[in-house]
Amino acid sequence: xxxxxxxxxxxxxxxxxxxxxxxxxxxxxxxxxxxxxxxxxxxxxxxxxxxxxxxxxxxxxxxxxxxxxxxxxxxxxxxxxxxxxxxxxxxxxxxxxxxxxxxxxxxxxxxxxxxxxxxxxxxxxxxxxxxxxxxxxxxxxxxxxxxxxxxxxxxxxxxxxxxxxxxxxxxxxxxxxxxxxxxxxxxxxxxxxxxxxxxxxxxxxxxxxxxxxxxxxxxxxxxxxxxxxxxxxxxxxxxxxxxxxxxxxxxxxxxxxxxxxxxxxxxxxxxxxxxxxxxxxxxxxxxxxxxxxxxxxxxxxxxxxxxx
Amino acid sequence: xxxxxxxxxxxxxxxxxxxxxxxxxxxxxxxxxxxxxxxxxxxxxxxxxxxxxxxxxxxxxxxxxxxxxxxxxxxxxxxxxxxxxxxxxxxxxxxxxxxxxxxxxxxxxxxxxxxxxxxxxxxxxxxxxxxxxxxxxxxxxxxxxxxxxxxxxxxxxxxxxxxxxxxxxxxxxxxxxxxxxxxxxxxxxxxxxxxxxxxxxxxxxxxxxxxxxxxxxxxxxxxxxxxxxxxxxxxxxxxxxxxxxxxxxxxxxxxxxxxxxxxxxxxxxxxxxxxxxxxxxxxxxxxxxxxxxxxxxxxxxxxxxxxxxxxxxxxxxxxxxxxxxxxxxxxxxxxxxxxxxxxxxxxxxxxxxxxxxxxxxxxxxxxxxxxxxxxxxxxxxxxxxxxxxxxxxxxxxxxxxxxxxxxxxxxxxxxxxxxxxxxxxxxxxxxxxxxxxxxxxxxxxxxxxxxxxxxxxxxxxxxxxxxxxxxxxxxxxxxxxxxxxxxxxxxxxxxxxxxxxxxxxxxxxxxxxxxxxxxxxxxxxxxxxxxxxxxxxxxxxxxxxxxxxxxxxxxxxxxxxxxxxxxxxxxxxxxxxxxxxxxxxxxxxxxxxxxxxxxxxxxxxxxxxxxxxxxxxxxxxxxxxxxxxxxxxxxxxxxxxxxxxxxxxxxxx
Numbered sequence: 001x002x003x004x005x006x007x008x009x010x011x012x013x014x015x016x017x018x019x020x021x022x023x024x025x026x027x028x029x030x031x032x033x034x035x036x037x038x039x040x041x042x043x044x045x046x047x048x049x050x051x052x053x054x055x056x057x058x059x060x061x062x063x064x065x066x067x068x069x070x071x072x073x074x075x076x077x078x079x080x081x082x083x084x085x086x087x088x089x090x091x092x093x094x095x096x097x098x099x100x101x102x103x104x105x106x107x108x109x110x111x112x113x114x115x116x117x118x119x120x121x122x123x124x125x126x127x128x129x130x131x132x133x134x135x136x137x138x139x140x141x142x143x144x145x146x147x148x149x150x151x152x153x154x155x156x157x158x159x160x161x162x163x164x165x166x167x168x169x170x171x172x173x174x175x176x177x178x179x180x181x182x183x184x185x186x187x188x189x190x191x192x193x194x195x196x197x198x199x200x201x202x203x204x205x206x207x208x209x210x211x212x213x214x215x216x217x218x219x220x221x222x223x224x225x226x227x228x229x230x231x232x233x234x235x236x237x238x239x240x241x242x243x244x245x246x247x248x249x250x251x252x253x254x255x256x257x258x259x260x261x262x263x264x265x266x267x268x269x270x271x272x273x274x275x276x277x278x279x280x281x282x283x284x285x286x287x288x289x290x291x292x293x294x295x296x297x298x299x300x301x302x303x304x305x306x307x308x
Numbered sequence: 309x310x311x312x313x314x315x316x317x318x319x320x321x322x323x324x325x326x327x328x329x330x331x332x333x334x335x336x337x338x339x340x341x342x343x344x345x346x347x348x349x350x351x352x353x354x355x356x357x358x359x360x361x362x363x364x365x366x367x368x369x370x371x372x373x374x375x376x377x378x379x380x381x382x383x384x385x386x387x388x389x390x391x392x393x394x395x396x397x398x399x400x401x402x403x404x405x406x407x408x409x410x411x412x413x414x415x416x417x418x419x420x421x422x423x424x425x426x427x428x429x430x431x432x433x434x435x436x437x438x439x440x441x442x443x444x445x446x447x448x449x450x451x452x453x454x455x456x457x458x459x460x461x462x463x464x465x466x467x468x469x470x471x472x473x474x475x476x477x478x479x480x481x482x483x484x485x486x487x488x489x490x491x492x493x494x495x496x497x498x499x500x501x502x503x504x505x506x507x508x509x510x511x512x513x514x515x516x517x518x519x520x521x522x523x524x525x526x527x528x529x530x531x532x533x534x535x536x537x538x539x540x541x542x543x544x545x546x547x548x549x550x551x552x553x554x555x556x557x558x559x560x561x562x563x564x565x566x567x568x569x570x571x572x573x574x575x576x577x578x579x580x581x582x583x584x585x586x587x588x589x590x591x592x593x594x595x596x597x598x599x600x601x602x603x604x605x606x607x608x609x610x611x612x613x614x615x616x617x618x619x620x621x622x623x624x625x626x627x628x629x630x631x632x633x634x635x636x637x638x639x640x641x642x643x644x645x646x647x648x649x650x651x652x653x654x655x656x657x658x659x660x661x662x663x664x665x666x667x668x669x670x671x672x673x674x675x676x677x678x679x680x681x682x683x684x685x686x687x688x689x690x691x692x693x694x695x696x697x698x699x700x701x702x703x704x705x706x707x708x709x710x711x712x713x714x715x716x717x718x719x720x721x722x723x724x725x726x727x728x729x730x731x732x733x734x735x736x737x738x739x740x741x742x743x744x745x746x747x748x749x750x751x752x753x754x755x756x757x758x759x760x761x762x763x764x765x766x767x768x769x770x771x772x773x774x775x776x777x778x779x780x781x782x783x784x785x786x787x788x789x790x791x792x793x794x795x796x797x798x799x800x801x802x803x804x805x806x807x808x809x810x811x812x813x814x815x816x817x818x819x820x821x822x823x824x825x826x827x828x829x830x831x832x833x834x835x836x837x838x839x840x841x842x843x844x845x846x847x848x849x850x851x852x853x854x855x856x857x858x859x860x861x862x863x864x865x866x867x868x869x870x871x872x873x874x875x876x877x878x879x880x881x882x883x884x885x886x887x888x889x890x891x892x893x894x895x896x897x898x899x900x901x902x903x904x905x906x907x908x909x910x911x912x913x914x915x916x917x918x919x920x921x922x923x924x925x926x927x928x929x930x931x932x933x934x935x936x937x938x939x940x941x942x943x944x945x946x947x948x949x950x951x952x953x954x955x956x957x958x959x960x961x
Contacts, residue, residue: 071471089934090468092810093817096689097670098934112807115818122685195479197486198607224605232479232607232800234486236331236358239350253412263488266353 029152032130033117039125041154042106046124048094049110050076051131055146055286056108057081058162059155065102067091076282078292099123106152127152132284134227139210142287166291170214173298177215181306187220187244188212188301190278191233196256198234199248205229207283208249211293220244228284241269247300250280273308276300311570315584322591323363329598330359361487365552366594366610367587368496369485370559372549374586375503376542377560378567378579382514383535387568388449390561391427391546393784395455397555399430400547401481402463408477409470419480424547430455431543437952449780451952453787457723457888458948460791464813465941467798469932482795483554483611485594492552499548502541503583510538511576518575555795556611558618558788559589565625593617609799615792619785623768643902646912650901654915658698661922665694670930688821696819697925697939698918699827700880700887701894705917706831706838707876708891709898709910713849714869721892722877726783730761730874731881733790736808740797758878761786762870814885814940816925827883834876835914841869842906849906887940889947890917896954920947 025040046065047053053066057079065088066072072081086102089095094116099107100123107120109128120126129145132138143163150159177185190208191199202208203223212219220241223231235258238246246269258264269275279296282289327338333355341347347356373391380389391397403426407414414422434455438448487493513534546560563586564578570585572578593614600608666687667679682690704722711720711727722728734757765782790812797808819827844865847855852862880887894917895909903909924942931937 087934089936092468092807093815093936093938095934095936097686100685100689118820119689119818122688197484197488198479226605231605234358234601234607235488236354239354257491258488261489261491262353262357266347266350266357268350 027152029127029148031127031148033114033128036125036127038106038152040105042104042125042152044102044104045106045108046088046099046102046104047108048088048091048113048116049108049131050091050282051142051284051286051289052108052110052129052145052149053081054079054282054289055149058146058286058288059150059153059158061153061155064104065099067094076285077280078282078289096120096123108149132227134205134225138205138229139207139287139290142207146287162288166288169291170294173294174214174216177217177298177301180302185215185217186274187218187241188247188297189220189238189241189244190247190249190297191238192230192249192283193252193255193258194232195254196258196261198232199238200230201233201237202230202283207285207290208293208297211290211297214290215294215298220246235263235267238267238269241267245269245274245276245301245304247276247278247297249278249283252277274304276303311581312584315581315588319367319584319588319591322588322595323367326363326366326591326595326598327355327359329595329602330362331355333359357489358487361490361493362485362594363591364493365485365487365496366591368493368500369549369553369556370563370587370590371583372500372503372545372586373556373560373590374563374567375506375579375583376546377562377586378564378582379506379510379514379538379542380560381564382510382575382578383517383539384448385517386448387565388561388781388784389452390557391550392452392456392557392561392788393449394452395430395434395459396427396543396546397550397557398456398459398463399433400424400427400550401477401555402426402430402459402466404477404480405463405466409466419551423551424544427547427550428543430459433952449784453780453784454889454892454948454951456787457944458952461813461888461941461944461948464809465937465945467809468813468937468941469935478795478798479609480554482609482792482799483556483614484607484609484799485553485597486607496548496552499545502545506538506541507576507579507583509534510579511574513538514575554609554611556590556593556614557791558614558622559586559593561784562618562622562625563589565622569625589618590614606800609796612792612796615788619789622785623781643900644904646902646904646908650903651908651912651915654912654919657919658915658922661919661926662694662698665922665926665929666690668926668930670933692819692821692824693816693925694922695824695828696816696884697921699824699831700814700816700884700940701890701917701919701921701943702835702914703827703831703876703880703917704887704891705894705913706835706910707873707880708893709895709906709913710838710841710845710869710873711891712895713845713906714866714873716849721889722873723886723888723891726761726765726786727758727873727877728881728886729783729786729790730757730759731755731878732812732886733757733786733793734760735811735881736790736793736797739808740793754882755878758874758881762874765870766867810938811885813938814887814943815938816884817936817938819883823883827879830879831876834872834879835910837872838910839907841865841872842910844869845906885938885940887921888944889951890920890943893947893951894920896951 027038027041029036029038044064045056045061047056047063048067050072053063053072054076056063062082063085065086066081067088068091069081069085069087086098088098088102091113096119099120104124107124107126109116109120109126110131111129114128114130117126117128129141131141131145133141146163147156147159150156190202190212192202194200201221201223203219203221203226205225206229209219209229264270278300281292281296283293327333331351331354333351337352338355341352341356342360347353377390380394381387400423403422404419407419407422434448434452437451517535564582566585566589567578567582570581572581590610594610596617597608597610597613600613664679666682669678669680707722707727708720711722731754734753738753761782768782794808794812844855844860847858847860848862848865855862855865894913897916898909898912901912903912921939921943924946925939928937928939928942
């Protein structure tokens, strides 16, 4: 009996020590499917969603593969994507064989890509984040995702620092606005022109509105929360803006001649010259993309006469 | 005259309601503004520059749709012909999607030309395929629906690859009347001067046409040229109104049917009353859209409201007129006998495609273009896709064959007849209702949708003994409803909207091992059932009386076979989304190759369906590497083009 027990003991000990050795680099994180274990700090990551791509770049990590690079460069732009990243196809159906060929050690998925997790997991560990939902705060979630990624890549302090710096930047911008408008900041509505007759109005749970809040501004046309925080509205609805300001995001190539129509001209905000255009920014990005929105919106707001 | 007075009264009431919903200015102020007062203040500007032109445009466009719809239906003597069913709306839609992606700098004004060109080309294509003889029957409608599906698939592919760029045309695709000035009214009204011309010139040749072409010629009148000119004029006005407000397809189909069921007899009467009915219907639909927009936080496009309202109405109104239209179409001639090598060859092609897809390496960065034995990982990724593609191809081929035998129409196909549309509609609605991704809806939702459509078909078809026209009618209605809902989702915007387009393209991408095995097993089982039913199919395809004389309980057998088709469609649709054209094409090809009896045709069609889907899946994977196109979409493009080619070569359908 003796030798057998000792042999068992030995193997148990051996296994334990192996586990400890492996555990040295092991990372446990929670994504929106539950607890996930990664073997170590990932070196080769593939991001299949643009906001996660942005998050990685903000953390100073260049992914080995990204979905729809052409689209990213055209619509998201900031932060810029280095040239050497491989394109792995569309976001809805990324090319899994190409991803496998890149030999990643982590694949990042977002929102609608939950269904891909099972297959992707056969190539590499997967983290899936349910970023945009009607029943949670999208920005709080984006912040959480960014910090999780910071922890995964062993850059948590960097992530926190970036968030803190962003907060400082918000305060500075807010100060500028108060300087311009006085202590009572105006209410603001943000839209994207959807065509010569319609706008997409950003409401509760959208990044543009959240950026406004962080600057200390209240929405001029509050909207109930929705998954993407936006509603389609006819232009005439913008007459509901009373004392507030109307910002529209560029590009305005869909606007046609909306700006010269009598209806637009008669909108109270337009008549009183409280309208400004905001430089193009991707409104579905990660938590740090709020900064671009805030910067550009402040820039636009400062062009408006506070007494108008 | 009572009819006209009532309709006009209804129109006025709807106008009042419409203007109330859109701004709610007191009637006295409205009157003052209409009679020339300068609008002062936003509410008055809104009434004068937004609500009023919108209401007028609803009347104008409605009248155009109604009258041109009536003209088309009278010329073709076919109550199912309309802008949508002859491909005009999908032609315009495809052209605009192309323009918005590749010519984004094109101004809003130039869209008009692009849309008109697209619409006219598509209609020309359909007319060329159907030919003069095919116009009266179901031929033109089936050719039109096939074109509609093909062009829709092409537009879908472009949207999938250029999601953000196509954004600008989505609302237009949904069809919306919202106005912010008088521009479109001013642009459109000169074109409307063609309507009185049509009304004055058309009745005579149209009445003669009712006597039959031969009768007309007998009186020394050549109606052909006059009608062609009138048709062109009608299509031109139609294209103009599509340009102004987008795709609102249902009014043109339903207005003439309503007019006829309310008792119009003479040609001119029908033209005029259809125009009036068109205006009434569009006004009503637009009022509904306005009310729904207020209620739902989101703008509801007029076209969506029109389709949701019009689809059931079409069935109600067109049903009676269609009862008489049985029209068995002849099967296409082909090889007399099945060459013994063909089954072997088909099997070989399927095997070669399987082997090729398994081993082919795409993309230059992986040492592309070569064949190598897949690693365990690659193998485990590929086989579920291949099994799904092959299973779906086989399933749709068998479903198509059963339908073609059952309905005795070689153009019958589950995707055109609404069997898969039921499953699709259920999934789209589920995703809209619950706000979840369409991928998360389970198979039971798809199955429930298929069953619902089947029930509707059975209820409506019982009296007509499942006449082809009735089945096609339901198919068209469902297709239009799906389209309207999809455009509504796209118009709402948001990152998730494109998922629906992706799913609608029918993709093997998300096939898991288990799901593909379930599909494969299910198809094998249902195929065995189909083989068991082959004697029934043979007898029924010869004729009901023949089947009856051999002791077949025809209604019950029809029901059983329809159930079989629904099961096949629900199974395929749940696993990979709608798959178009395979069900139409595979049985056809089998017939052309000489498989004339049911059993060999079943086997051969199944093989051909598998081959087509495997080829599509492989092409979708490698053509645009690293991007991928869904297999269903490639199959629709391949199959659709071949189908149109086939149709154009055999004039008399």
